[in-house]
Amino acid sequence: MTPPKPLDRALTDPGDPPMRPLPPAVTSLLLALQAPPRLAAHLRAVHDVAHELADWTRARCPGLPLDREAVFFGAATHDIGKTVHEAELSGPGSAHEEAGRALLLAHGFPPALARFAGTHASWARAAVTVEELLVSVADKVWKNQRVPDLEDRLVARLAEANGTQPWEEFLALDDVLSRIGEQAARRLAFQASFPVRG
Template sequence: MTSLRPLPDDVVALLEALDAPPRLAAHLRLVHDVACQLVDWFEARGLTVDREAVLFGAATHDVGKVLYPAELSGPGSQHEQAGYELLLERGFPERLARFARTHASWHAPGVGLDDLVVSLADKIWKAKRVQDLEQLVVDRLGGEPWEAFMALDDVLDRIAASADRRLAYQSSHPTK
């Protein structure tokens, strides 16, 4: 998948410093690329998202898996708080580090549209549709709810259509 957008330089440096597994780096790049598509869509609709924060969040949301490598290929949520703390320890501001903690906590207090976009990118990259997550996004889009739902559904269907290629790309990278 040569058309993937590159990760931000500071994220590449972080992953290198942490000796992140290739599969984790591939996953973060895929979710970052999907987040870029979603941010472009939101901006084209005239909606405000913090582009820098969302793209950083997508590129680092699972960074805690360097500390919990079993969660690269199996379930687990220990990486969420660990990733948040790791990013803070490395000098990243809380407004950016928070995505490591919020990407699986859609109903937590203080979760905003930017957090939901990262969560959405983390699901739709592999064509996983999560109705309550999508509804939370629709609720923040404004306008006629049915039209907002249909517009979001269209962009998610388009992104999901190439999930097989993304899954193959991620699987081609070793977990160690």
């Protein structure tokens, strides 16, 4: 029996901690693109954290309009432009952002979903949505990276939605992000266990 290819394993391995599978449309696209296995593993880690954040946000702020499915899709595809700019898998660069948005549009995904590939690193815009903030936070905290300006923007949205003081929402968000961050080393090990090229 032939062992599974690294990309197949990155998409199906349960992970440690266990990670949710990517949305089927995203899995199909990554297979069609023959995406780097390490990218697929990274997208799974961020997607899984985005689930936790979106579920927590919905429970914390039931009155806040939130498109959870958009958050999940955005987290699952935020770095898909790295299939075009593979050097950015292991080095700095932002060319993958616009390339990812264009790639998703070219494959028939609507602009409302494709936007996350282009916006996940630019949360300081006036028109940034809560969905975009959650994808950006997930893309940082999966590896226990904390970005105060980004988190402050999410705190402000939570406080506005709940009619509470920002410090209350900061404490609540800090608690959940700290808990998520405790698993960062295991997520990083999962990602590193897959080759950049398959």
